[in-house]
Amino acid sequence: MDKFTLQERTQKFHIAVIQLCETLPKNAAAYEIAKQLIRSAGSVGANYRAACRAKSRPDFIYKIKVVLExxxxxxxxxxxxxxxRIVASAMANTLIKEAKELVLIFNATAKTAKDNLSKSKNP
Structure with a gap:
């Protein structure tokens, strides 16, 4: 998957999270969870874009680890x-599936980048 496709995918993830949070009940627990979720989902896309502009391999690895977190x-x-049971929608389950896939993608990306950095230091 190229970086532009992944940038678009992370942006769509953030938008879908915002749309899900708009449907949550209007109570304290849902509000606090929504606030945290919207921030973390937004950080996935924003930090991935920053990683794509990394100044070096170590900088890329650091930024990808932030994306993974x-x-x-x-x-x-x-x-x-x-x-x-604040939400029991199919949309939430779809977002869980997408979040799991993003974790796997960024975990693999971090591992590959670390391996490549090690190889370049130890030819």
Missing amino acids: EADESLYWLEILIAT
Whole structure:
């Protein structure tokens, strides 16, 4: 998957999270979870774009690790929404699937980048 496709995918993930959060009940718990979820989902896309502009391989690796953390945090908040029964929609399940896929993608990206950095240091 090229970087532009992944940038678009992370942006769509953020938009879908915002749309899901718009449907949540208007109570304190849902508000706090929504706030955290919207921030972490937005950070996935924003930090991935920053990673694409990294100044060096170590900088890229650092930024991809941030993206991975944010994707995993988004997954956590989505799982909490389901576990607490604040939401039980197919949209939430679709977003959980997407968050898991993004975690796998960015985990593999970080591993490959670290491996490539090691190879370049130890030819």
